[in-house]
Amino acid sequence: AVQQFSSKPAALDLHDLELVNVKLDHASITRELCVRDAVSEVAAITGENVRLRRALYMSSQRGIVSSYLHMSPASGLSRLAGLVSLEVEDDQEGSHSETLKSLGSSLAMHVVAARPLFLSKELVDSEVLEHERNICKAQASTAGKPENVVQKMVEGRLAKYMEEVVLLEQKYVADETKRIKVLLKETAKEIGKTAKIEGFLRIEVGEGIEKLEKDFAAEVAAAAR
Structure with a gap:
């Protein structure tokens, strides 16, 4: 699974998350119910083996977290997503929020397309x-x-x-004449403050399952010897 970060987003405890109540906006599910029951309801509606496998949380104390959902069929729904946490030096009043949002969305899309593994050379x-x-x-x-x-x-x-x-060294997918680190410098010049990426995440439904199945098969084979 392609998941590398400058500082990893927090992994949420699945048992605790399953007990949280949610209200789904769906024709077949309009009442409030806990996440565990919501997953069971979705599995029943789709006829698929749906289960809660991973939950990650990313935040920013001095900036924003932007997202990109690839080929999203509905609001907040996608099989492939990118998240980028951006910070601007001494931007307490959020005066550059629109510029940050635009940059963040572009970078989140880039993360989905370019599949970076590390933020900087130093973090490889x-x-x-x-x-x-x-x-x-x-x-x-x-x-x-x-x-x-x-x-x-x-x-x-x-x-x-x-x-x-390395994300900062990659060519920007929307303009391959620029590298991501150059894009950040241009943004910093535009707003007059240092802009930097705090962290990023690329996540895809089902990624890593094949490896888990292969590892499990290898363990079973080894045990049978």
Whole structure:
């Protein structure tokens, strides 16, 4: 599942969430009921095996959280969503809220499309980086080049990897002449204050289930030996 953040959104306790009362605006469900019963009702209506699997919460103390729902069939409903938390330095009165909202929505859409794994180069997991370095080195070594040339090839491929998975280094999907870090600088210049991304989230219905099923199958096979 593609879920990486600068600081991870809080994971909500599913048991507690199931007990929260909600009122659904649907022709078949108009009364107030707890989340657990609402999920059961939806499963009965759709005839599908619907269950509450994950719940994440993102907030911003000094900015806003913007969202993008991809191909949303109804308000607040989508199989794929992006969230971005933005902060503007010393913007206590929210004087730049409209600019932030516009930027936040664009960035949330970008997160959905570009699938970043990390916010900045500094936040790239060291194990992930070493794994990529080893892959690049193995690939470059097969070219039969001298060690110093191989090293340059490895560093070049790592730089390209950073541009692919680091949000700030990615090309903006709506304008590939700009990188996300440049887009932030332009916004800062426009409003006269530093704008930065606090965190982001990309989440998709069903992601990670295949891996869980494979892991479970492997455990069963191992136990049967």
